[in-house]
Amino acid sequence: MCMGYERRCVFFKMSGDSAQMFNPADKVAKISHCSSMEQYRKMHEKSLKDPEGFWSEIAKDFHFEENGLGQFLDYNFDVRKGKIYTKWMAGSKTNISYNCLDRHVLAGKGDQVAFHWEGNDPADAEIVTYSDLMKDVCRMSNVLKSKGVSKGDRVAIYMPMIKELVVAMLAVARIGAVHSIVFGGYSAGSLADRMLDAEASALITTDAVWRGSKLIPLKEIADDALKICRAKNTNIKVNIVVKHISRVTAPQSAANGAANGNPAKKTHFDDTGNFKVGWDDKVDVWWHDVVKDVSSECPPVWMDAEDPLFMLYTSGSTGKPKGVLHTVGGYMLYAATTFKYSFDYHPGDIYFCTADIGWITGHTYVTYGPLLNNATSVLFEGVPTYPHSGRFWEIIEKYKVSKFYTAPTAIRTLMKYGDEPVKKYDLSSLAVLGSVGEPINPEAWLWYYRVVGDSNVSIVDTFWQTETGGHVITPLPGATPAKPGSACFPFFGVDVALLDEEGREIKGEGEGYLVFRQPWPGIMRTVYGNHERFETTYFKKFPGFYCTGDGAKRDKDGYIWVTGRIDDMLNVSGHLLSTAQVESSMVEHEHVAEAAVVARPHNVKGECLHCFVTLTQGADFTDKLVSELKVKVRSTIGPFATPDYIQLAPGLPKTRSGKIMRRVLRKIAAGERDFGDISTLADPSVVEVLFEHRPNDK
Numbered sequence: 001m002c003m004g005y006e007r008r009c010v011f012f013k014m015s016g017d018s019a020q021m022f023n024p025a026d027k028v029a030k031i032s033h034c035s036s037m038e039q040y041r042k043m044h045e046k047s048l049k050d051p052e053g054f055w056s057e058i059a060k061d062f063h064f065e066e067n068g069l070g071q072f073l074d075y076n077f078d079v080r081k082g083k084i085y086t087k088w089m090a091g092s093k094t095n096i097s098y099n100c101l102d103r104h105v106l107a108g109k110g111d112q113v114a115f116h117w118e119g120n121d122p123a124d125a126e127i128v129t130y131s132d133l134m135k136d137v138c139r140m141s142n143v144l145k146s147k148g149v150s151k152g153d154r155v156a157i158y159m160p161m162i163k164e165l166v167v168a169m170l171a172v173a174r175i176g177a178v179h180s181i182v183f184g185g186y187s188a189g190s191l192a193d194r195m196l197d198a199e200a201s202a203l204i205t206t207d208a209v210w211r212g213s214k215l216i217p218l219k220e221i222a223d224d225a226l227k228i229c230r231a232k233n234t235n236i237k238v239n240i241v242v243k244h245i246s247r248v249t250a251p252q253s254a255a256n257g258a259a260n261g262n263p264a265k266k267t268h269f270d271d272t273g274n275f276k277v278g279w280d281d282k283v284d285v286w287w288h289d290v291v292k293d294v295s296s297e298c299p300p301v302w303m304d305a306e307d308p309l310f311m312l313y314t315s316g317s318t319g320k321p322k323g324v325l326h327t328v329g330g331y332m333l334y335a336a337t338t339f340k341y342s343f344d345y346h347p348g349d350i351y352f353c354t355a356d357i358g359w360i361t362g363h364t365y366v367t368y369g370p371l372l373n374n375a376t377s378v379l380f381e382g383v384p385t386y387p388h389s390g391r392f393w394e395i396i397e398k399y400k401v402s403k404f405y406t407a408p409t410a411i412r413t414l415m416k417y418g419d420e421p422v423k424k425y426d427l428s429s430l431a432v433l434g435s436v437g438e439p440i441n442p443e444a445w446l447w448y449y450r451v452v453g454d455s456n457v458s459i460v461d462t463f464w465q466t467e468t469g470g471h472v473i474t475p476l477p478g479a480t481p482a483k484p485g486s487a488c489f490p491f492f493g494v495d496v497a498l499l500d501e502e503g504r505e506i507k508g509e510g511e512g513y514l515v516f517r518q519p520w521p522g523i524m525r526t527v528y529g530n531h532e533r534f535e536t537t538y539f540k541k542f543p544g545f546y547c548t549g550d551g552a553k554r555d556k557d558g559y560i561w562v563t564g565r566i567d568d569m570l571n572v573s574g575h576l577l578s579t580a581q582v583e584s585s586m587v588e589h590e591h592v593a594e595a596a597v598v599a600r601p602h603n604v605k606g607e608c609l610h611c612f613v614t615l616t617q618g619a620d621f622t623d624k625l626v627s628e629l630k631v632k633v634r635s636t637i638g639p640f641a642t643p644d645y646i647q648l649a650p651g652l653p654k655t656r657s658g659k660i661m662r663r664v665l666r667k668i669a670a671g672e673r674d675f676g677d678i679s680t681l682a683d684p685s686v687v688e689v690l691f692e693h694r695p696n697d698k
């Protein structure tokens with residue numbers, strides 16, 4: 001039935017029934033906002049039966065300037081009844097930047113630390129309080145206004161994990177503009193595509209950043225993106241550039257520069273050690289120059305709860321990224337509430353989420369969720385293995401982190417170094433450990449629990465998507481007995497169903513398409529500029545339901561086990577990529593006639609890319625071609641999309657109607673021969689040929 005399932009199940013050998021249960025840690029349950037399954041069930045039931053009663057109680061903690069909470073909820077999830085829409089609190093007026101900052105400062109919490117910024121190099125650190133942040137945000141809001149940015153305009157942001165990134169997003173939100181953050185690992189082409197699609201009028205970027213010992217020249221990449229935009233007659237009004245690289249410690253390998261042959265040092269710094277940037281006086285301005293003489297006060301623009309807050313691009317199965325659009329009010333309630341309950345946040349906690357703000361995890365659980373809760377967080381610029389493989393643990397010890405949130409791919413990377421780098425540090429402050437991005441394999445779960453958590457923590461495996469705005473299936477750390485590998489139960493407001501191929505609901509134990517029956521406040525509202533694509537992607541297949549695109553199984557105890565994508569998407573290190581996106585980049589190479597890309601299991605990344613390429617007449621499959629194709633994908637999409645395996649495909653397994661049977665390619669990539677029924681293939685003999693050319697595991 002669902003082609004995706006068997007892949008995940010074989011790889012992770014998941015078994016819901018025999019899995020061990022882990023009770024919430026006592027120290028968490030004792031003080032928890034939700035400390036029993038009975039309480040969870042009561043709250044969950046209320047959230048579904050009486051969404052207004054449930055969420056309006058929560059909304060009381062937030063500031064709404066006018067019209068109370070507006071018209072509380074209005075929606076249509078059924079394509080047969082017309083246009084799909086969701087509106088929460090329409091007509092009410094609020095501002096998320098005000099709720100993240102002013103609300104706390106006015107309550108006397110201005111001196112509290114919002115962020116402990118920790119640089120790529122352990123020598124670099126800075127403390128940012130709530131009132132510092134508020135002043136910086138107001139200054140940048142005033143700058144944006146003076147540059148002609150106003151309500152509804154889109155502002156692209158292409159930055160590393162520095163405090164100015166948080167300032168930029170809140171400043172944009174404060175004046176009612178819409179931020180569109182593009183992860184700093186994307187290429188110039190990807191940045192340009194996103195800026196063009198969003199019709200961005202301004203860009204905020206940074207000269208450069210060290211990521212580990214690698215230099216990322218962000219402004220240079222952004223300049224290339226702006227060139228592409230200009231060629232399409234699209235001009236931005238202003239490019240605000242943070243001068244960052246000169247204020248941080250360079251990696252040892254780069255410190256002595258050209259002398260030891262560090263290529264970054266040679267090409268990007270001049271003889272006196274200054275970082276070189278190209279400059280276009282018409283658009284480029286330095287951040288530190290423009291904020292110098294502006295007021296540190298800026299009244300917020302009161303936004304309708306249903307006005308757009310941000311867009312964030314996610315991969316789509318057609319290959320063209322979709323601008324997932326979130327609105328102000330519902331997202332605010334959902335980000336705040338999921339943060340509070342999933343991590344069981346209490347004043348005094350120190351929270352550390354390792355995700356980059358360029359992904360949705362960073363939007364919701366580095367910026368908005370923590371700030372809405374007046375939390376103190378670590379904002380980390382670097383990578384888990386620089387300058388050593390104990391960096392995360394060192395940071396946890398340094399700041400006495402109590403709530404930690406990372407991805408299975410990072411856990412698997414760090415597991416490879418053994419227990420010793422973890423045991424070197426005092427991690428006794430930890431209470432809740434979170435995981436996100438892909439199904440976590442029980443082996444990694446158990447290592448996280450036993451070695452990192454010393455068997456005295458609660459683990460939360462949080463399932464969600466860019467589209468859902470926040471956690472939709474997750475254990476609650478003070479209430480839910482966890483089963484390693486299961487995301488457990490739906491969050492408040494989320495009504496889970498499993499459907500079979502015909503759309504019939506599977507009750508009780510079973511496996512099928514993971515769908516949701518009614519809107520929760522954080523659900524995306526549309527695909528920017530293409531509402532039809534929104535309806536087709538998420539609502540057409542099963543009228544009346546939001547379709548996640550993932551498969552899931554429910555075990556006899558009602559636990560949900562997400563088994564992975566059931567469409568043509570790949571999950572590389574917890575981030576989605578579409579096969580079509582990679583294929584279209586490969587076929588641009590003159591020697592490639594056709595390309596098919598599938599996921600191959602990878603013991604650190606979860607999945608990696610395995611590409612089958614059919615060549616044009618007379619072309620040879622050489623190492624040179626393989627490396628050219630890798631460069632091609634890197635430069636069109638970004639380094640994180642680089643294929644691990646590229647193989648020759650003299651022919652592809654196609655049905656008589658010409659459709660590629662990806663199920664068969666996935667099996668070949670995984671090195672498995674149980675193909676199932678391949679009698680509908682036009683030429684079944686290609687399968688063996690492809691096997692012969694299969695590259696072995698690296």
Ligand code: WT7
Pocket residue numbers: 314360361435436437438439440461462463464465466467487548549550562563564565571574575576
């Ligand atoms: C896809 C969404 C949302 C944050 C990061 C990824 C997979 C995410 C889990 C989990 C199993 C998971 C799903 C989902 N996924 N978290 N805990 N267990 N699968 O955001 O790029 O929008 O990807 O990531 O396949 O659909 P995204």
